[in-house]
Amino acid sequence: MTISPNIPVIAIDGPSASGKGSVAQRVAAALDFHYLDSGAIYRLLAYAAQLQEVAWSDAERLALIASHMHIKFAGNDVFLNQSLINDQIRSEHMGKGASEVAIHPQVRAALLHCQQQFKQSPGLVADGRDMGSVVFREAGLKIYLTAAVETRAQRRFQQLITRGDHADYAVILADLQQRDLRDQQRPTAPLTQLPDAMLVDTTEMNIQQAVDMIISTYKKTL
Ligand code: CDP
Secondary structure (H helix, E strand, O other): OOOOOOOOEEEEEOOOOOOHHHHHHHHHHHHOOEEEEHHHHHHHHHHHHHHOOOOOOOHHHHHHHHHOOOEEEEOOEEEEOOEEOOHHHOOHHHHHHHHHHOOOHHHHHHHHHHHHOOOOOOOEEEEEOOHHHHHOOOOOEEEEEEOOHHHHHHHHHHHHHHOOOOOOHHHHHHHHHHHHHHHHHOOOOOOOOOOOOEEEEOOOOOHHHHHHHHHHHHHHHO
16 A cells, blocks of 8 residues: 555544544445544544543643554554554543543644555545644545534434443533534634535435435546
8 A cells, every 4th residue: 555645535524423433434435445533543642641641731741642652443443552442432531532632733743644644545534623624635525524513412412322321412412512612713723614625414414315425526526
């Protein structure tokens, strides 16, 4: 596999619980492309920091940890420095941690190259907040995937209940609103709909409809 500027990238950005992960994974599978879950990288950093008792506010030490992280994705498995880490990073607590460590410009800079390494032949689908604006500015197709915050809270609630976790809709809604604000208002790489990004609003759409829309748009760009 080679890294080249001609490798196609589909960048899918959007707020928490908009369905980005599921949509991006299905688009990648349908096109036989690689998939980058950039949120998992921020979650891994929050997790690694907690293990080393480094505060999520300590930008300098976080950036140091970030620059030494060796990350590997294999299907649904995530490895950090050769150890399998899955459920540990998928909790609401680590989601909050990810959103806190992600505000530091030093952290984002330290993780830039690591994310860009995922651009490999035959192509990449990357999901996050700044895939189209920072990490893969050259992406041939940029998508802004969103849904009404109440719909996103309902989906997250359902997801937690389904996996047997405790969930409180009002708490989830408040947490998503807070995360949206943090993502949109941070000075570095804020979440925003780029002028050259296509809006996909999944409030009234299921995952497969969003996937089909993205794939047909991608095919038209070829
Ligand atoms: O599913 P959810 O959006 O809650 O989580 P995620 O996509 O795994 O991302 C976790 C957190 O990492 C987000 O709330 C963002 O604050 C941050 N993040 C970011 O700043 N930039 C990215 N490219 C990806 C995630």
